[in-house]
Amino acid sequence: MSKERILILGNGGAGINAAIAARKTGFKGEIAMVSERDGPVFNPMLSPYYLKGIVPWERCFPFDYRIYKELDIRCHFGTPVVELDGIGQEVTLGDGKKISFDRCLIATGASPVIPAIEGLEDHSLYKTIRTPASVLDLNGAIRGGGKAVVLGASLVGLKASEILKKRGMEVILVEKEMQVLPYGAHPLIAGILTSFLEEKGIEVRLGITLKGAKPWKGRVICDFGEKKEIADILLICTGVRANIDFIDPRQIMIDKGAIVDNRMATNVENIYAAGDACQVMDFLSNRHRWFGTWGFACKQGLVAGKNMAGEDVHTADFVMENISPIFDWMYAQVGQIKGYRNDVTYEYLKDGKDGHYLFVLHEGVVSGANLINTTHLAGMIRQAIYKRLPFSYIRQTLLIR
Amino acid sequence: MMQYGFSFDISRCTGCMACVIACQDQNDSEGDNPPSFRYVIKYEKVQGTNPLIYFFSISCQHCGDAPCIMVCPVRAIKKRDEDGVVVIDRDLCIGCHSCEMACPFGAPKFQGDGRMAKCDLCYTRIEKNMKPACVRICPTGALGAGPIEELSKKKAEKASFVFLTSLVGDYHR
Numbered sequence: 001m002s003k004e005r006i007l008i009l010g011n012g013g014a015g016i017n018a019a020i021a022a023r024k025t026g027f028k029g030e031i032a033m034v035s036e037r038d039g040p041v042f043n044p045m046l047s048p049y050y051l052k053g054i055v056p057w058e059r060c061f062p063f064d065y066r067i068y069k070e071l072d073i074r075c076h077f078g079t080p081v082v083e084l085d086g087i088g089q090e091v092t093l094g095d096g097k098k099i100s101f102d103r104c105l106i107a108t109g110a111s112p113v114i115p116a117i118e119g120l121e122d123h124s125l126y127k128t129i130r131t132p133a134s135v136l137d138l139n140g141a142i143r144g145g146g147k148a149v150v151l152g153a154s155l156v157g158l159k160a161s162e163i164l165k166k167r168g169m170e171v172i173l174v175e176k177e178m179q180v181l182p183y184g185a186h187p188l189i190a191g192i193l194t195s196f197l198e199e200k201g202i203e204v205r206l207g208i209t210l211k212g213a214k215p216w217k218g219r220v221i222c223d224f225g226e227k228k229e230i231a232d233i234l235l236i237c238t239g240v241r242a243n244i245d246f247i248d249p250r251q252i253m254i255d256k257g258a259i260v261d262n263r264m265a266t267n268v269e270n271i272y273a274a275g276d277a278c279q280v281m282d283f284l285s286n287r288h289r290w291f292g293t294w295g296f297a298c299k300q301g302l303v304a305g306k307n308m309a310g311e312d313v314h315t316a317d318f319v320m321e322n323i324s325p326i327f328d329w330m331y332a333q334v335g336q337i338k339g340y341r342n343d344v345t346y347e348y349l350k351d352g353k354d355g356h357y358l359f360v361l362h363e364g365v366v367s368g369a370n371l372i373n374t375t376h377l378a379g380m381i382r383q384a385i386y387k388r389l390p391f392s393y394i395r396q397t398l399l400i401r
Numbered sequence: 402m403m404q405y406g407f408s409f410d411i412s413r414c415t416g417c418m419a420c421v422i423a424c425q426d427q428n429d430s431e432g433d434n435p436p437s438f439r440y441v442i443k444y445e446k447v448q449g450t451n452p453l454i455y456f457f458s459i460s461c462q463h464c465g466d467a468p469c470i471m472v473c474p475v476r477a478i479k480k481r482d483e484d485g486v487v488v489i490d491r492d493l494c495i496g497c498h499s500c501e502m503a504c505p506f507g508a509p510k511f512q513g514d515g516r517m518a519k520c521d522l523c524y525t526r527i528e529k530n531m532k533p534a535c536v537r538i539c540p541t542g543a544l545g546a547g548p549i550e551e552l553s554k555k556k557a558e559k560a561s562f563v564f565l566t567s568l569v570g571d572y573h574r
């Protein structure tokens with residue numbers, strides 16, 4: 001009988017951790033990995049640090065190339081998966097090659113969403129930050145003194161604005177909603193962040209949509225209706241979408257990603273998913289949600305790898321979390337700020353000059369928090385959410401020293 | 402693998418803060434007011450008509466399956482093979498604070514240079530058969546350190562253990 005084969009689709013944090021975990025569990029069969037891009041694992045979250053000059057390029061690849069040899073992984077790199085037949089247990093690659101498997105992990109991550117705006121069919125008009133090529137392309141385009149329009153005040157949009165500003169560009173941050181971080185921050189916190197960004201010299205325009213883009217002498221004319229801007233860089237940060245086009249939705253349940261249980265298993269036997277390509281159970285809403293962080297991708301990959309290797313391990317449900325420096329401030333979102341339920345109350349507290357807490361409470365229990373420069377409590381607040389601890393506990397033990 | 406850790410007996414802690422000072426002194430970090438790797442929290446509860454006050458002295462717990470390790474995007478956090486102590490290579494740290502979000506104990510502390518630093522269980526002292534600075538100074542014997550098999554044997558029935566477990570226990574479900 002031939003060896004069992006685990007096939008991993010995607011060579012990111014989720015994919016590589018699955019391979020590591022499968023081998024650690026003692027899996028002796030074949031591990032094959034398919035990746036659209038050739039080269040070692042790239043960590044997209046390091047790209048802002050590279051662009052700011054904090055980490056050199058080679059350190060954006062946190063796993064050595066030797067890992068594939070050490071783990072005895074058969075690499076099929078440089079061509080994408082175009083079709084996955086979960087029931088027939090076979091994938092088809094872009095070059096027509098077919099690979100069969102006993103168990104398969106979908107860990108193909110996500111890609112920036114390009115809004116359907118006239119002119120943006122021309123990829124040369126805009127930049128994104130996600131893949132190594134896109135990061136190098138952006139890096140090469142940054143010229144001190146020029147003008148950049150950043151579309152989308154997501155956390156990536158805020159980080160990108162900081163990078164471009166620090167590298168000497170005039171930065172206009174444009175958001176179609178009436179606040180920055182429209183999905184992750186309470187409007188009060190968003191307002192504080194907006195003032196801070198403005199203090200740092202970034203022009204923040206809210207409630208504005210891009211109507212069209214046109215090339216002009218090597219630059220881009222961005223049409224905002226009443227106003228036009230001629231930009232040297234148009235950077236799109238309007239969110240990401242899971243890379244799951246190769247999935248047949250008649251077989252595998254998908255929404256914003258492949259839907260998995262707490263073993264990272266999909267509804268089709270022997271098919272697993274992890275990282276930005278999947279949607280897992282949200283502790284607070286009891287619904288499957290897309291999370292999209294490096295830590296979760298790695299953790300989910302590990303659990304999937306163990307289960308594919310024959311163990312039976314489960315993750316806890318997930319609580320939304322985001323943490324990031326923005327200039328010299330630290331911002332975090334823990335749990336659910338918006339859209340959790342209607343019957344919530346808010347508690348805002350200030351801590352010194354630049355410290356802010358915004359708690360979302362449901363029946364006195366914390367379900368979310370935005371923190372500015374008070375992120376030393378982030379992990380403990382996340383724990384309090386898991387434990388459904390009353391706000392009075394947090395106030396007493398953590399806030400008052 | 403050997404796993405060292407701290408033990409803490411809540412019934413003995415008086416909140417005197419000696420452990421915090423000893424830790425700051427031992428780890429002598431830069432700046433006028435560096436964050437301490439150990440801190441004390443107070444918890445008040447009323448039982449019947451009696452107010453009860455508890456103090457917890459908390460630092461890195463050197464978790465068996467430390468959640469900070471996996472989230473670190475540059476793989477700067479590691480567990481030492483010889484004693485299970487969780488350590489950071491500060492030269493690699495980029496100051497993203499992912500570990501701060503992952504840690505249920507608030508153990509990662511960020512120094513003036515923006516990089517993380519944390520309790521290392523004073524492993525250099527342990528290697529010389531000395532106690533960690535906080536344990537050595539504790540006037541009531543509330544804090545202890547050693548291989549966890551020994552600690553849990555001694556402390557398993559203590560209220561502190563039960564309480565801390567209720568606070569953070571099933572994080573690693």
Ligand SMILES: Cc1cc2nc3c(=O)[nH]c(=O)nc-3n(C[C@H](O)[C@H](O)[C@H](O)COP(=O)(O)OP(=O)(O)OC[C@H]3O[C@@H](n4cnc5c(N)ncnc54)[C@H](O)[C@@H]3O)c2cc1C
Nearest residue numbers: 010011012013014036045080081108109275276292293294
């Ligand atoms: C600018 C930026 C900043 C970020 N900041 C943070 C942060 O501060 N903290 C945080 O936790 N997270 C952050 N993230 C998110 C984090 O990087 C991702 O959540 C994480 O990298 C997801 O890992 P993954 O393995 O699921 O996917 P990816 O890293 O996207 O890897 C997917 C892999 O699949 C391959 N692939 C894609 N399509 C196919 C296909 N059809 N066939 C074969 N292979 C395919 C890709 O080439 C890649 O190798 C940031 C992301 C960006 C872009």
